[in-house]
Amino acid sequence: MRKNARSIPVNKFGGESGESITIERISFEQLPELGEWEQPERHDRHSFFLLEKGNVTMEIDFQQYKIHSPSVIYMHPDQVHRIIGFENVTVVAWAANNENLHPGYLKLLEDIAPAAPMPLNPEAYALLVEAASLCIRLTERRKDQLYHSLLKDQINALVALVIASYLEIWAPTGKLSxxxxxxxxxxxxxxxxxxxxxxxxxxxxxxxxxxxxxxxxxxxxxxxxxxxxxxxxxxxxxxxxxxxxxxxxxxxxxxxxxxxxxxxxxxxxxxxxxxxxxxxxxxxx
The missing domain is CATH 1.10.10.60 (Homeodomain-like)
Known part of the structure; x- marks a missing residue:
């Protein structure tokens, strides 16, 4: 059901803390009522989801996708989406605003958007899991003097891996005409x-x-x-x-x-x- 709203809701990652980079691993079972999960929204930054386990059904700009693990999902801030259903899901979710993304990576993200959810081969999946796990471990070191720089660099490495996976399928071969x-x-x-x-x-x-x-x-x-x-x-x-x-x-x-x-x-x-x-x-x- 469409939720009454004057405009499309925007999910502000980081909540009240206002963090410009976020990453977490979430696990949840199928729920009888999705509640706010089912409401359409945009994100206030570029967001990524590494589906490690389970299945998710999403609607992205009126296109419905049944997503099976292992897969990666990239969501551009323009895109409107909602969750229709999920089952026994473990997902790593991370997001970063334009200021924290490498300009070259940001340009490539604009080039591939809108991007459909993408299944991952075992090698690409294993590499993404390793990189994501390191990012999550870095979030536990907030007292480190170079905490933000370390997290920013690692998030950009993780984003680069996602872009590389998309480009293997999307990018044209040879020089552009x-x-x-x-x-x-x-x-x-x-x-x-x-x-x-x-x-x-x-x-x-x-x-x-x-x-x-x-x-x-x-x-x-x-x-x-x-x-x-x-x-x-x-x-x-x-x-x-x-x-x-x-x-x-x-x-x-x-x-x-x-x-x-x-x-x-x-x-x-x-x-x-x-x-x-x-x-x-x-x-x-």
Missing amino acids: RAEVVTKAFREALALHFRQLKQPAKYAQQLNLSTPYLNECVRNVTGLSVSHHIQQRVILEAKRLLFHSDQSLKEIAATLGYDDYTYFSRLFTKVSGMAPLSFRNKNLD
Whole structure:
């Protein structure tokens, strides 16, 4: 059931302590009622979950995943997710904000997001368990003079191992073509500016390219136009807000940069095949 909320809840790791890096190993059995676990949320930082034992069913941006151990899950701060069910789970959960992640690793995380949960082979799993266990042991040495530096370095090593596992599957082989480089730059700009910029020409201007050339590159790599990608990103965010918040359609349209909410409603219907309020009502119990 969708929880009434004015906006999508954000889970602030570290709680009242305000810790910028957190890691812990958690074990729990299947519960009759999931309670707050079942409510959708975002995280306030990049978060990772190493599923050592058991099974978890999660919904991530309207896609349901049945995750079996051993697996790793990376969650970008933009992504909205909720737990649907779990059974006999042991998981290592860690999170870090942008300031504590190596800039190169942060760039790679932006490149691979959104990433689906990934099963691990025995070698990758054993290495991650060893690195995670060392991180957890370091959290017990808070009085050490270099505590934060040690923990930061080890967390970054752990994040690098996760990225490496994803890149084995995700990364293209060989040098990127010019079209792939342009498309990658467009996707990065889209992630930052989709609320403000809606026209392909604006993105071409950002990238110092002509609009036809940008469209040609993106279409050659993805098979879809720049306009298609812009609309899909906007409508994904609209779906998140329609399902996970109680904001009105007019408020959601304004949040996403549309002063004319009737136009936005027509766009949503065209792209998703369903009117906004029908989408909201369909997903209510």
